[in-house]
Amino acid sequence: MKNTLSVDRQSNQLYKQIYDYILNRIERSEWKEHDKLPSIRTLAQEMNVHRLTVFKAYQLLKQNGKVYVKDKSGYHVHPDSCVSFEHLDYPIVSSYFLRNHLSEIHQVPATYQFSQALIDPNLLPNLYFSEYVKKVFDLYPKVLGTYSTVQGDEELREALSCYFLKRHQLHLSADEILITSGAQQAIDLISRILVKPNDTVLLERPTYSAAIDIFRQQGAHIVPIDIYPGGYDLEQVESCMRQYKPRLFYLNPTFQNPTGYTVPLEQRKRLVELAEQYRCLLVEDDPFHDAYFDREPPLPLFTYDTEGWVMYIRSFSKYVAPGLRIAAVASRPPLMRSLLTAKSLSDNGTPLLNQKIFLHYFSSARLQQHLEKLRIALHIRKGIMEEELAVTDWKWISPKGGLNLWIKLPETIPMEELLIKSIEQSVSFVPGILCDPLRESASWIRLSYSYANEQQLHDGVQRLINLSRSLASSESK
Amino acid sequence: MKNTLSVDRQSNQLYKQIYDYILNRIERSEWKEHDKLPSIRTLAQEMNVHRLTVFKAYQLLKQNGKVYVKDKSGYHVHPDSCVSFEHLDYPIVSSYFLRNHLSEIHQVPATYQFSQALIDPNLLPNLYFSEYVKKVFDLYPKVLGTYSTVQGDEELREALSCYFLKRHQLHLSADEILITSGAQQAIDLISRILVKPNDTVLLERPTYSAAIDIFRQQGAHIVPIDIYPGGYDLEQVESCMRQYKPRLFYLNPTFQNPTGYTVPLEQRKRLVELAEQYRCLLVEDDPFHDAYFDREPPLPLFTYDTEGWVMYIRSFSKYVAPGLRIAAVASRPPLMRSLLTAKSLSDNGTPLLNQKIFLHYFSSARLQQHLEKLRIALHIRKGIMEEELAVTDWKWISPKGGLNLWIKLPETIPMEELLIKSIEQSVSFVPGILCDPLRESASWIRLSYSYANEQQLHDGVQRLINLSRSLASSESK
Numbered sequence: 001m002k003n004t005l006s007v008d009r010q011s012n013q014l015y016k017q018i019y020d021y022i023l024n025r026i027e028r029s030e031w032k033e034h035d036k037l038p039s040i041r042t043l044a045q046e047m048n049v050h051r052l053t054v055f056k057a058y059q060l061l062k063q064n065g066k067v068y069v070k071d072k073s074g075y076h077v078h079p080d081s082c083v084s085f086e087h088l089d090y091p092i093v094s095s096y097f098l099r100n101h102l103s104e105i106h107q108v109p110a111t112y113q114f115s116q117a118l119i120d121p122n123l124l125p126n127l128y129f130s131e132y133v134k135k136v137f138d139l140y141p142k143v144l145g146t147y148s149t150v151q152g153d154e155e156l157r158e159a160l161s162c163y164f165l166k167r168h169q170l171h172l173s174a175d176e177i178l179i180t181s182g183a184q185q186a187i188d189l190i191s192r193i194l195v196k197p198n199d200t201v202l203l204e205r206p207t208y209s210a211a212i213d214i215f216r217q218q219g220a221h222i223v224p225i226d227i228y229p230g231g232y233d234l235e236q237v238e239s240c241m242r243q244y245k246p247r248l249f250y251l252n253p254t255f256q257n258p259t260g261y262t263v264p265l266e267q268r269k270r271l272v273e274l275a276e277q278y279r280c281l282l283v284e285d286d287p288f289h290d291a292y293f294d295r296e297p298p299l300p301l302f303t304y305d306t307e308g309w310v311m312y313i314r315s316f317s318k319y320v321a322p323g324l325r326i327a328a329v330a331s332r333p334p335l336m337r338s339l340l341t342a343k344s345l346s347d348n349g350t351p352l353l354n355q356k357i358f359l360h361y362f363s364s365a366r367l368q369q370h371l372e373k374l375r376i377a378l379h380i381r382k383g384i385m386e387e388e389l390a391v392t393d394w395k396w397i398s399p400k401g402g403l404n405l406w407i408k409l410p411e412t413i414p415m416e417e418l419l420i421k422s423i424e425q426s427v428s429f430v431p432g433i434l435c436d437p438l439r440e441s442a443s444w445i446r447l448s449y450s451y452a453n454e455q456q457l458h459d460g461v462q463r464l465i466n467l468s469r470s471l472a473s474s475e476s477k
Numbered sequence: 478m479k480n481t482l483s484v485d486r487q488s489n490q491l492y493k494q495i496y497d498y499i500l501n502r503i504e505r506s507e508w509k510e511h512d513k514l515p516s517i518r519t520l521a522q523e524m525n526v527h528r529l530t531v532f533k534a535y536q537l538l539k540q541n542g543k544v545y546v547k548d549k550s551g552y553h554v555h556p557d558s559c560v561s562f563e564h565l566d567y568p569i570v571s572s573y574f575l576r577n578h579l580s581e582i583h584q585v586p587a588t589y590q591f592s593q594a595l596i597d598p599n600l601l602p603n604l605y606f607s608e609y610v611k612k613v614f615d616l617y618p619k620v621l622g623t624y625s626t627v628q629g630d631e632e633l634r635e636a637l638s639c640y641f642l643k644r645h646q647l648h649l650s651a652d653e654i655l656i657t658s659g660a661q662q663a664i665d666l667i668s669r670i671l672v673k674p675n676d677t678v679l680l681e682r683p684t685y686s687a688a689i690d691i692f693r694q695q696g697a698h699i700v701p702i703d704i705y706p707g708g709y710d711l712e713q714v715e716s717c718m719r720q721y722k723p724r725l726f727y728l729n730p731t732f733q734n735p736t737g738y739t740v741p742l743e744q745r746k747r748l749v750e751l752a753e754q755y756r757c758l759l760v761e762d763d764p765f766h767d768a769y770f771d772r773e774p775p776l777p778l779f780t781y782d783t784e785g786w787v788m789y790i791r792s793f794s795k796y797v798a799p800g801l802r803i804a805a806v807a808s809r810p811p812l813m814r815s816l817l818t819a820k821s822l823s824d825n826g827t828p829l830l831n832q833k834i835f836l837h838y839f840s841s842a843r844l845q846q847h848l849e850k851l852r853i854a855l856h857i858r859k860g861i862m863e864e865e866l867a868v869t870d871w872k873w874i875s876p877k878g879g880l881n882l883w884i885k886l887p888e889t890i891p892m893e894e895l896l897i898k899s900i901e902q903s904v905s906f907v908p909g910i911l912c913d914p915l916r917e918s919a920s921w922i923r924l925s926y927s928y929a930n931e932q933q934l935h936d937g938v939q940r941l942i943n944l945s946r947s948l949a950s951s952e953s954k
Contacts, residue, residue: 145598
């Protein structure tokens with residue numbers, strides 16, 4: 001990662017492309033385990049580039065363990081870089097897709113579920129929804145026979161437009177809103193319309209793990225921007241914008257995931273100015289806006305944007321009916337047109353039923369009443385988790401909203417072992433390394449307090465502490 | 478298109494990358510309207526490539542109208558290649574996304590809707606579904622509080638696995654099935670895991686319009702395979718597989734969209750052999766399998782595949798509750814793993830509610846009863862459309878299933894004008910050019926008979942015929 005970034009961007013494009021080309025042929029088994037690769041001279045001729053470019057590509061391949069050098073006979077395919085399948089006689093079809101690391105952790109079942117930043121289903125208005133659904137079918141008897149428009153149900157977009165104005169002083173027409181199947185789809189669509197291989201993207205460090213994977217998958221160069229309890233170092237932001245000319249800065253400025261930090265009002269205004277000045281779009285993901293404990297967070301960056309340099313992603317169904325998968329992206333017209341095309345090609349529109357169900361709850365007074373109760377419940381759960389953790393020397397900043405604690409453990413605790421043993425004992429958490437674009441932050445973890453109930457919080461955190469103690473002591477033996 | 482294909486693939490990669498690089502900077506307004514571009518020598522040095530490569534890139538840019546040459550002063554940015562926005566002071570943010578042409582046609586409202594290959598909502602079991610939905614909430618009271626797994630609801634996948642075995646002699650475990658939000662998402666996910674820029678992909682000619690856009694958007698080189706009433710010319714298929722080493726062949730062999738043609742059994746077996754021999758995946762999209770008139774179509778290609786060279790896409794909700802957006806992809810394990818990652822990054826799983834609703838209908842005897850009735854209704858509607866068209870000299874092969882007629886109009890009819898005038902008169906159809914990867918087939922149209930009711934079929938086709946007559950005669954004046 002760091003390596004790639006320190007390289008000059010322009011010459012980088014070419015040798016990286018040759019690197020990809022070679023790796024691609026290895027992955028497709030055109031060049032197999034221990035095969036001798038073409039000489040630098042041959043490849044340079046064949047591809048019509050300078051030998052130095054091929055040399056650089058081979059150096060990087062060597063460094064990444066994809067090829068090895070044998071005496072004077074040149075470069076050979078390293079066995080580790082070949083795609084392995086369970087059955088050797090299975091057709092080799094390489095995939096260009098990166099792993100979704102977080103989703104792998106989530107697949108592990110655990111009684112003490114601290115890895116998913118989801119709301120405990122017992123805190124949701126489930127019964128109420130089953131009533132609503134019946135109403136939806138009475139109102140729209142053919143709802144299942146009808147496709148939504150690509151942009152999303154107009155009634156729902158109108159309702160959101162009113163909501164944004166009332167709550168965030170945001171003037172948005174229904175045409176500037178796109179309904180997506182969850183906020184993750186929104187990030188994915190945005191990355192697809194804006195990011196080409198070798199484009200630079202700024203990400204917070206740490207950040208939402210799936211966002212790292214999404215932008216990586218698009219072939220982006222990722223430049224990390226540190227986030228602190230008081231926000232960003234704006235000089236770092238500006239210098240990165242100036243130096244790397246990034247396409248966009250994906251940020252989560254309110255009760256940030258995973259840290260819980262909130263970027264202050266003054267920085268928000270300044271960030272929008274910087275975005276404009278350096279022509280770097282801000283992609284503001286705001287899933288925790290409603291999950292505050294004491295007081296409402298500052299207005300979204302989007303509110304301060306007059307020139308169309310912010311795209312705003314807001315997840316809504318998360319707090320009431322996450323199974324509906326309803327989120328919204330707000331964007332000014334030119335980008336909206338591209339988003340609509342991306343959405344139309346990727347799934348042709350979010351199911352109308354889900355939108356109509358959500359609309360009827362969203363438009364009712366119930367939503368705000370529910371959110372008030374939910375905030376109290378989350379605050380209590382956070383308190384319980386923090387109380388349990390108080391006996392340790394672990395360090396964290398107590399968040400004022402959101403669903404997670406971002407905790408630094410003593411470096412004496414071997415993280416990988418802790419994760420494995422925890423899962424054995426049915427406790428799950430997110431290792432900080434997954435939230436770090438640089439894949440460092442090895443002694444940090446993210447614990448979510450929103451999914452487990454109070455008893456589970458007591459018992460699960462206790463188990464985790466005991467485990468970490470036993471590992472730390474066995475280590476120091 | 479043709480141009481790109483005739484170029485040698487390897488050297489192509491580099492000059493095409495430089496082409497993209499230049500175009501990209503123009504689109505971002507780093508180089509503006511009429512700006513002089515760097516000389517070939519400068520750019521070759523800067524990018525560390527041979528001058529010939531830059532020359533080729535500039536030639537292609539010129540050919541495509543992106544740059545122009547001014548006397549001896551070199552290459553300049555053509556004004557047409559700059560991104561234009563309604564407001565000139567709006568931030569310029571280029572999109573890399575192609576248009577979804579079909580979706581643009583669909584956005585036009587029309588009383589005589591012959592452009593959408595959808596089932597008339599009045600033919601769907603809507604009332605029945607509203608009953609079912611209540612049941613689903615009784616059975617799964619927390620269904621809205623729960624995310625589906627990324628792969629999809631296990632109960633539904635088990636049900637599909639049984640169905641495939643019973644109906645198509647297809648042995649598939651639930652783990653080899655992924656639930657997607659519509660068949661289009663399946664094509665999109667497959668294209669994302671398998672196709673990299675400059676990879677070659679075979680598409681039928683004509684084919685499903687959105688598939689062309691999806692593979693284009695991935696930067697694929699598209700090589701067309703002609704489809705005839707009797708299937709493909711297998712020699713053409715083999716020679717293309719040998720020559721272009723395509724990643725995949727996307728095909729729709731049963732009541733093909735748009736032609737309605739069906740690839741015969743013998744060709745199906747041979748195609749699977751070819752796929753294996755040339756390591757070219759077959760992506761079999763089978764949305765019309767259940768929409769036959771006289772007898773069931775041959776078994777899917779997937780049935781004959783023992784080595785994992787076929788991926789099978791099946792849209793299910795289309796015929797009962799299209800609003801649910803439920804489709805399935807079947808694939809052998811190694812590719813399934815990549816598909817799951819793609820799905821997890823793109824939307825984290827199809828909503829559980831939609832899957833459960835569909836499951837309960839799918840598992841009931843109602844489905845087959847409904848399909849029987851639906852087939853009769855579609856057959857009748859096809860008959861009406863054909864009867865109306867019988868007075869013309871238009872040519873088509875009467876399909877034995879599916880939702881569309883693929884019709885050749887006399888070349889004297891100006892197609893673009895016909896489309897514009899039709900839409901003015903509230904008649905919509907798909908111009909054949911959108912279904913052609915080569916963007917030719919100018920005198921063909923696709924008429925869907927599945928959405929309009931019988932009266933609308935009579936009146937709408939009549940309008941279309943009258944229009945075409947008036948245009949043909951005014952043309953010949």
